[in-house]
Amino acid sequence: MSRREVAQCHDEVAPGSAEPVPSPGAVEQTTVTSTPASTPALPPKPSRVTATLTAVVTGAVVLAATAGLNISWTELGDVPGRVVEYLRLMFADPNWEKLPRALFETWRSISMAWLGAIGCVVVSIPLGMLAASGMGPAWLRVGLRAIFAVIRAVPEVIIALVLLTVTGLTPFTGALALGIAGIGTQSKWVYEAVESAPTGATEAVRAAGGSTAEIARWAIWPAVAPVLMSFALYRCEINIRTSAVLGLVGAGGIGSMLSNYTNYREWDTVGMLLIVVVVITMVFDLISGSIRRRIMEGARVRDVDGTG
Template identity: 35%
Template sequence: MSRKHSHHAGGPHRRSVNAGPGSSSRSSADSNNAHRDAAGSPTYKPDLFDRPVRPSKLGYNFALILVGVIFIAAFYGAGMDLGALLRMPANIWQYGQLMTQGVFQTFDITNPEDPVRGYWVQSFTAMIESVAIAWIGTVIGALFSLPMGFLAARNMSTLAVYIPTRFVLAIVRAVPEIIFAIAIMIPLFGVGGRGGALAGAFALGISSIGTLSKLISEAVEAVDEGPLESVRASGGNQLQMIRWAVLPQAMPEVIAIWLYRFEVNIRASAILGVLGAGGIGTLLSTVFNARAWDRIGIVLVAIVVVTIIVDQISAFIRHRVIHGANVRTKRSKNDDDGDGEAPDAPSDQPGEPPRDKVAAVPI
């Protein structure tokens, strides 16, 4: 008792007579934080209530400045005109009005001699031709990408086959389809007409082989190894393993990859058409050279409408292939069969036989 009294009375951290109600806790905190080292100078010891030190943002700010400097250097290094960028909003408004006037022109749909009706028919016909070119290119890519994907999969081929196949596919992916069209296909098949459409289809097909094969090989490498081991254990060969163990797992994703590539090829066919490879791109190049902004607006509307329709159909098919029937439809069907009521819980206790099957015991 005397020790405690002497500590509070004559200690180094004596409580003042007029101290407030929180001074005791503050003095005890000060006594814990204030220590003296060997030289007798007080040192600070942080407690649990100290906030962590905010990290420095020097590196983050330096990275932002570096990105900005590189962007400005690339802008001026490429010879871009800042004045054209500033005039862009006014130009968009001007040319947008001209194209809108062309789109909303009235025409007689029953009169085949109406020029505006002919513009719309010509635009949608050319866009359908672009869809056909994209479809042919996707089919070509799909036919070659499936076997190439298996050859490029690490779990399906030996190292002597895997490395050369991957190298060839990397070369094909490195060359854009527009280079295939300019350097190889258009000189072979010609510009415009049926030859240009064939050149565009083969350019899209060869370019699709590289991308599709890589994606399919990744899908094959990601399959479950259990069915593969089961086929091997039952004595199946490589082809039987691919047919019964790999394809059932990878085929839904492969079909989804093919459909997605078809969507990409539709957009790419429009670009190839500007070079004379047929389709909507050829028509767009013609009306743009004539600066017929009303017809350009009609062509752009045809591109947007057909592309959206094809994308929605492709997305629906891909969803059904990957996820099956709609879950919401299944639930509604189950609710209709059961009148929307949940089944009654079993009344039997765990560990007891069902009540309707308990045998009568004679007394």
């Protein structure tokens, strides 16, 4: 073999490899055909008929409601000016001479709210637990939920007007009205909290032969107590706002004082009373909200640690 042939063979063998390396011309070029990706289907366009019908029905309802109110459109332009004038009369120079009496009446309203909330919570917790699924017979659950729905349908003012014929114009009437009116909503919150609680402890107590009362005491109550305490504080917040409204129908408290001075057209005193109501309500909301957050945060910590 000549030197030229040996060099040619050496060039065709890669270093460290026993197989010859094909020359560039010997490489077969392959054509890769890519299949285009399938385009995702677009969501269907919303039906214009449905949107048009919704707009037409909404407009018809608004027009019907407006026609039933007998609105004087020519006087609407004067409303902003009147509002500004009454705000000036109330808050330009409030009458602080009656502040001590306003604070006393505010305390009566808070007392009504607390008494109504306590009575509502005491009654709604056992009734709400009995209305929860798996806690009582079906006929009792259905009956209690129907009663709760009826109570929720009646406003507090209507209940107060009915009670006025029995108890008279006293703050106790307002407390009773707040307590009775709150049972419907509070009991609903209770049985919803019970139904959403973990079922492990309930099944364990039931498997051990526990009665319904024992299940409620040892399985359900530890799981839902923080939530129910938070609901109780929230009920008190609602009652404080509502107690001012009940005073307008003669139930006593700051609402009665506000109604009287509004009828007397003593706007400077009305302005002072509104300031007191707003400040007291906001302060109580802040305190109650802070307590409720602490309760719920403590409950979450116990759930994470497994010590609850």
